[in-house]
Amino acid sequence: MSRSYMNDRWCVRCGRNTPNPYILKNEKILESVCNFKNHVIADIGCGNGRNTKYLIEKGFNVYPVDMVDDYGLRCHIGKDNLPFENNSVNAFLLNYVLMFLSESERKQLYGEIDRCSNNSACISIVELYPAKDSYTPNKESLNTLQEEICNVLRCMRFNIIRNSKDGKLVALKNIFNEGE
Numbered sequence: 095m096s097r098s099y100m101n102d103r104w105c106v107r108c109g110r111n112t113p114n115p116y117i118l119k120n121e122k123i124l125e126s127v128c129n130f131k132n133h134v135i136a137d138i139g140c141g142n143g144r145n146t147k148y149l150i151e152k153g154f155n156v157y158p159v160d161m162v163d164d165y166g167l168r169c170h171i172g173k174d175n176l177p178f179e180n181n182s183v184n185a186f187l188l189n190y191v192l193m194f195l196s197e198s199e200r201k202q203l204y205g206e207i208d209r210c211s212n213n214s215a216c217i218s219i220v221e222l223y224p225a226k227d228s229y230t231p232n233k234e235s236l237n238t239l240q241e242e243i244c245n246v247l248r249c250m251r252f253n254i255i256r257n258s259k260d261g262k263l264v265a266l267k268n269i270f271n272e273g274e
């Protein structure tokens with residue numbers, strides 16, 4: 095785990111270069127949503143780009159963003175809008191980032207996801223963990239955040255198709271009608 099203080103915030107990175115196992119686990123679902131070359135995947139809080147790099151190698155069209163621009167496009171959630179057109183994003187990767195956002199930053203991000211998510215096909219893959227130095231340092235706060243995310247995604251007409259107790263979830267909009 096590495097931490098650097100940037101833009102008045104902690105940027106916390108694990109330093110791993112292999113993609114997250116949860117991305118691998120959900121690769122087939124991701125593929126079924128993002129099955130055209132022009133389908134857009136937004137890697138929000140991309141860190142060192144381990145997931146973006148893996149998916150680009152697999153032929154996906156991925157746009158990484160982070161408050162630190164050493165790998166992705168610079169975008170400070172809470173201050174900057176996501177660099178995507180309305181209704182243009184087919185997948186949001188939100189791996190280990192939402193715990194580092196304050197309530198107002200999360201609110202801004204939710205609005206941006208709603209604005210940018212494609213109305214005919216969109217998937218969100220979310221991973222959380224109880225990180226020290228984050229807004230969810232323990233299991234209880236993590237559960238509360240997970241519930242908040244599920245509720246917000248449901249309001250945006252996503253179906254929660256996977257929702258595990260360890261802070262991982264997958265939500266689909268307009269793909270399958272059976273959910274939860």
Ligand SMILES: C[S@@+](CC[C@H](N)C(=O)[O-])C[C@H]1O[C@@H](n2cnc3c(N)ncnc32)[C@H](O)[C@@H]1O
Nearest residue numbers: 105106139140141160161170171189190191194
């Ligand atoms: C633990 S890392 C996760 C990186 C990557 N998603 C992964 O799974 O390896 C959290 C990332 O969120 C970024 N981040 C934290 N707060 C942010 C904000 N307000 N806006 C944009 N990025 C932010 C940090 O810079 C860091 O790269």
